[in-house]
Amino acid sequence: MTSLPNWLTDNRDTASLAAMLAPASSSSLETLAAQSRALTLRRFGRTMTLYAPLYLSNHCSSGCIYCGFASDRKTPRRRLEPDEIRQELLAMKKLGITDILLLTGERTATADFDYLQRSVEIAAQEMQRVSVEAFPMSVIEYRALAESGCTAITIYQETYNYERYEALHRWGPKKDYIDRLETPTRALEGGIKTVGLGVLLGLSDPVEDALSLYRHLRHLGRTYWRAGISISFPRIRPQTGGYKPPFPVDDHTLARMIFAFRIALPDVELVLSTRESATYRDGMAGLGITRMSIESRTTVGGYHDADIHEKGQFEVEDNRSAKEFCKAMRAKNIEPVFKNWEPAYNGPADGNKANPHTEKPKPCH
């Protein structure tokens, strides 16, 4: 039996979040929404930061039962070569996008660390902000990635329930629960500035998973108190393989979760992707969510070649153009933000410096 870290079952500071998340909570959804809205306005103003995903490769060595790129799917496999990445980046820039998330499947010989690092370098020449959602890496690899221009990584635990995790991850490197759990720590040790965490809603009990996610964030925050943190709320979408979520999360439960996390962690970036409908995303803007994806293509090469017919990792629900999305935000008095100034005020990544997240503040004289 794998031994799990003590912090994963530490309930010392979870009572108020648990009370807000409970289906029979005494706090009404309206009360939580009002509190969440006020905190969001105070901490983030009337803004929405925008980004778009860029799928570099759909090769994968893992067998996650809920994913259209699992290695047993009949999906055609490909990876973008440097010239194709540049073409994709140019197509994205024409849409106004300067903040991107590069994605791959689990590490394979075709899409390995060297390939990913080269892709980050190319992207960093064109974009204001480059994030990565790929495979777990070592501290040394994260340091190299940061030096190549990656400022943030996304790594979802998918579910914190160990037994469910074992059953859902049928084979491949992703089956290693503990390795994945420790990945955000390694990324921050390597000098990555921001880590994005989340669970894939629908795989397991959502309240239990949300509480474990919170414990994970608190655990990271105790050591890496200067790190940027973001939380995403992805719900399972239809995909090749036809996996149906055994714990479906309805709109009200998702809203309660978003509001509860905003109240519990007022400064943390909360992300909602194009997995959700236009109506739901517009409704959540200003109430807690501060970052959204736009113009998402979940196929490899989907920006330059809009006619690609192969299946993506999952189906996108909000298919609006950036222009349509921005119009909807402005109608709600929310300013869409395309440009990210973080690299300018944080300075360049420098793996030789002391860890920027744990460094003690200098005394003021």
Ligand code: SF4
């Ligand atoms: S979720 Fe990621 S690791 Fe799992 S099968 Fe899909 S691409 Fe591979």
